[in-house]
Amino acid sequence: xxxxxxxxxxxxxxxxxxxxxxxxxxxxxxxxxxxxxxxxxxxxxxxxxxxxxxx
Amino acid sequence: xxxxxxxxxxxxxxxxxxxxxxxxxxxxxxxxxxxxxxxxxxxxxxxxxxxxxxxxxxxxxxxxxxxxxxxxxxxxxxxxxxxxxxxxxxxxxxxxxxxxxxxxxxxxxxxxxxxxxxxxxxxxxxxxxxxxxxxxxxxxxxxxxxxxxxxxxxxxxxxxxxxxxxxxxxxxxxxxxxxxxxxxxxxxxxxxxxxxxxxxxxxxxxxxxxxxxxxxxxxxxxxxxxxxxxxxxxxxxxxxxxxxxxxxxxxxxxxxxxxxxxxxxxxxxxxxxxxxxxxxxxxxxxxxxxxxxxxxxxxxxxxxxxxxxxxxxxxxxxxxxxxxxxxxxxxxxxxxxxxxxxxxxxxxxxxxxxxxxxxxxxxxxxxxxxxxxxxxxxxxxxxxxxxxxxxxxxxxxxxxxxxxxxxxxxxxxxxxxxxxxxxxxxxxxxxxxxxxxxxxxxxxxxxxxxxxxxxxxxxxxxxxxxxxxxxxxxxxxxxxxxxxxxxxxxxxxxxxxxxxxxxxxxxxxxxxxxxxxxxxxxxxxxx
Numbered sequence: 001x002x003x004x005x006x007x008x009x010x011x012x013x014x015x016x017x018x019x020x021x022x023x024x025x026x027x028x029x030x031x032x033x034x035x036x037x038x039x040x041x042x043x044x045x046x047x048x049x050x051x052x053x054x055x
Numbered sequence: 056x057x058x059x060x061x062x063x064x065x066x067x068x069x070x071x072x073x074x075x076x077x078x079x080x081x082x083x084x085x086x087x088x089x090x091x092x093x094x095x096x097x098x099x100x101x102x103x104x105x106x107x108x109x110x111x112x113x114x115x116x117x118x119x120x121x122x123x124x125x126x127x128x129x130x131x132x133x134x135x136x137x138x139x140x141x142x143x144x145x146x147x148x149x150x151x152x153x154x155x156x157x158x159x160x161x162x163x164x165x166x167x168x169x170x171x172x173x174x175x176x177x178x179x180x181x182x183x184x185x186x187x188x189x190x191x192x193x194x195x196x197x198x199x200x201x202x203x204x205x206x207x208x209x210x211x212x213x214x215x216x217x218x219x220x221x222x223x224x225x226x227x228x229x230x231x232x233x234x235x236x237x238x239x240x241x242x243x244x245x246x247x248x249x250x251x252x253x254x255x256x257x258x259x260x261x262x263x264x265x266x267x268x269x270x271x272x273x274x275x276x277x278x279x280x281x282x283x284x285x286x287x288x289x290x291x292x293x294x295x296x297x298x299x300x301x302x303x304x305x306x307x308x309x310x311x312x313x314x315x316x317x318x319x320x321x322x323x324x325x326x327x328x329x330x331x332x333x334x335x336x337x338x339x340x341x342x343x344x345x346x347x348x349x350x351x352x353x354x355x356x357x358x359x360x361x362x363x364x365x366x367x368x369x370x371x372x373x374x375x376x377x378x379x380x381x382x383x384x385x386x387x388x389x390x391x392x393x394x395x396x397x398x399x400x401x402x403x404x405x406x407x408x409x410x411x412x413x414x415x416x417x418x419x420x421x422x423x424x425x426x427x428x429x430x431x432x433x434x435x436x437x438x439x440x441x442x443x444x445x446x447x448x449x450x451x452x453x454x455x456x457x458x459x460x461x462x463x464x465x466x467x468x469x470x471x472x473x474x475x476x477x478x479x480x481x482x483x484x485x486x487x488x489x490x491x492x493x494x495x496x497x498x499x500x501x502x503x504x505x506x507x508x509x510x511x512x513x514x515x516x517x518x519x520x521x522x523x524x525x526x527x528x529x530x531x532x533x534x535x536x537x538x539x540x541x542x543x544x545x546x547x548x549x550x551x552x553x554x555x556x557x558x559x560x561x562x563x564x565x566x567x568x569x570x571x572x573x574x575x576x577x578x579x580x581x582x
Contacts, residue, residue, distance in 0.1 A: 013327065016146055017319055020299040025137065025276040028299060032145035033366050037359055040152035044355045047156045048348040 002050050005042055012039040059379060059399040063217045066407050071215040074411035075418050078253070079230045082422065085246045104165060104342055106244055108350040109357070111343045113251030114244050116361030117423035118335050119151055121200070122207025124365035125254055125420030127481035129397035132372025133383060134287075136279055136296025138313030141322040142481050143369035148362035150330035155354055157331050160503045161340040167573070170341070172334040172431065172499060173439040179502050179573060180510035181565060183443050190439035192494060192517045193334050194464070196487045196524070197428040201468035203484035204421040204428075206476050210391045211417045214398045215410060220390065221473055227418070228469045231425050232461055244342055247427065250419035251357075255364050257416035261401055261409060262367025268404035269374035278377040285381040287392040296376070306538035310528035312485065314540070321544030325485070328492035328548060331500040335427030368397060375400050390476045425465075433460035486527045489544045493551035494520035501555070506570050512559030519554045523547045 012035045019031045063071075106114075124144060131139035161175060169175040173193065177186035205224055212223035269275050284294045284301060294301060301313050308314055312322040330336050346354070375383065375396035383393050401413035437457045442448055477483035498516050502508040524547060526532040528540050537543055564570065 013146075013149065013323070016323055017316060020140075020319070021316075024297075024299075025279065026272050029137065029140055029145060029366070029369075032140065033148070033363060036146040036148035036362065039146075039149045040355055040359060043152045043156055044351060048351055051156075052348065053160070 002046070005046055009039060009042045009046070012036075012042065059383075059403060063215055063402075064407075067402065067410060068216045070407040070411035071212070071414045074415040075212070078415040078418055079422075081249065082246045082419075083230075085249055088245070104162070105344045106342045107344060108346050108354045110244060110248040111339055111346075112354040112357030113249075113255075113361070114247035114423075115151065115154070115251075115336060115339045115354075116255060116358055116364075117247040117251035117419065118339055118427040119147070119154075119330055119333070119424075120251075120254060120258075120361060120365060120420050121424035121484075122204040122417065122421035123481045123484050125258060125368055126207035126211065126397055126417045127203065127394060127484070128365055128368040129372035129375065129400070130392070130394035131481050132369040133375050133396040134372075134393035135284070135301055135311070135313060136282060136373070136376065137299050138296070138301035138311075139372065140299065140369065141313045141319050142485055143372075144326055144362070144365050145369075146323060147326050147330070147365055148359060150326045150328065151358045151362055152355065153327065154330035154333075154336055154500075155351075155358060157500045157503065158337045158340040159343070159346065161337060162343060162345075163573075164503070165341055171434045171438045172338050172341075172495075173435060175499065176502070176510075176513060177439075177443070179508075180513060181569065182510040182514075185510040185513050186439050187443055188514050188517050189495075189498060190435035192521055194432050194435050195521065196490050196494075197334070197432050198464070198468050198471075199487040200484050200491075201425055201428055201464075202471045202477065203480045204425040205468055205472040206394070206480050208418055208421045209472065209476075210394055211398050211414045214391065214395055215402070215414050220476075224469055224473055227422070228465050231422055231429060232465050244339070247339075247423045250423040251361060254416040254419045254423075255360050257412045258364035258367050259360075261397070261405070261413050261416075262364075262370045264404050264409060265371040265374040265400050268400065269377045275373050275377040279373060282376055282380065285384040287384055288389075289385045291381075309539040309541075311482065312540045312544070317539065317541035318544075319541070321489070321541040321548075322485075324548050325489050325492050325544060328496035328500075329488045332492040332495040333488075334431050334491070334495060334499070335424065337495075337499060338427065338431060371400050372396050374404075378403075394480050429461050429464045432464040433457045436460045486524070486529070489547050490520055490524040493523075493548035496548075497552055497555040505559075506574055507559055507564055508555070509559045509562040509564050511562040512555050512557075515558040516551050516555040520547060520551045523550060 015035055016032055019035060020028045023031055128143045131142050164175040164178050167178045169178045173186045173189040176189050177183055205227060208227040209220050209223035212218055213220040266272060280297045282296045284292045284296055294303065300315055301311065303311055303314050312318040383396055388395050398413065402410040434457055437453045437460060441456060442453055494517055498513045502513060526535065526537050526543060528538050528543055532538065532543055
């Protein structure tokens, strides 16, 4: 599961130029924001579930 | 629609003055309350380690969203159309989320005695040299970044109050000095939280109002399809603004990150790394308390709201272009040019109330970033250089030296902006952002997690990054034929990574016993 999440995380970053190239105008603009949000959610999930550290 | 006037009405002047002065009074009061809690130099530096997720989250938003995002983004959208999106930071949330995940470990270094970001390196590598080198590099790069903050604040004040651009600069510098000098870290953190909330609310409001003002999303997109790029000063190029790349005339045009897909790749990497690389961002975790999983999600929600603020400000620039065409690129609007789009739209679309709130929000964004940076630079001198060389200097002397050091670090970028304001703010500060991303993401961010990192790897990365930074296409790059921003940005960031990892692997790390203190066994299993 962790590997899948890390793969999905990488994909959200790699998809950025693809979305900008394939879509146009506002669709690309907000689409990039959506990808960034997805990245943030996946990263936080990974941190809190697999890499959580107690001091 | 006719070109917007630069003549402000008396109501607007009063409204903006009241909003900005009220904002600054609240900031100074919060800073003063923070001061009351700071009884020692150590407390002044990092507070009491009791700052919760709400304050940390919004303070992170405020220190990240500088005059670049809150103000310059509209200039980018206005001047470069959709290709401006790459510097607007449509993916900036990726970098802030990464900073949120990596930055929390700063707490461990605070527990081990670190009080500044370079001091974390002293603890990590047991090296005063690494601390001093990092401190000097931060000073150089943050001075450049500060120039953009001054331009943002001065432009807003100048346009909205009919005051000269240069008097506005002086005014803002005085307020920044006041509240950091009084408040210290805890004050700065609380003030930044207040500023983060203010600029998020105002940024979203202005963005949404601007879209309606310009006739809706489809109208803006329709007009953008017909617009062409005009350089500051009124030189028409005929290059359409309708695409996500803008092939400006070569070779000078290659200095724009959105000129082609290589530049786009460079800007993406910059946004991924820079939030962690910004010392004033990662320093937000120096005073935070233990955060639970649930609270981590709360911090993510806060930074999501904050990062979309930057996108809404970019939207304001598109709206301005849809209504006013390329008029703001004429010399009539010098030295603000497209950067004046945001404040002019706020006046035209929302009247005195919105313009006043927006002016206060721009001050919030710029002052929060500038405050965080001036604080970093001043403590670089006292804690990382003076205290580093003379550990027995009294805390009282260090505290006063830090306050004194604020003066040059506010005055130098002030003078720079005074004598040579950059035409497109965000494009200018992106140069410093690339260097900070390339150097400090690895030297600070990765070193907190990678046990094999060495002080020589870190020091070599700082030197490599600083030297390469001088070859920015708009600096010395031209002299060696380096005109392409994308190639330069990759050379800085990927080159820094290569130097960091290779030099670290061929030099000796700390002993196993020492590393066990920095990376306790339980955490090593999780790592």
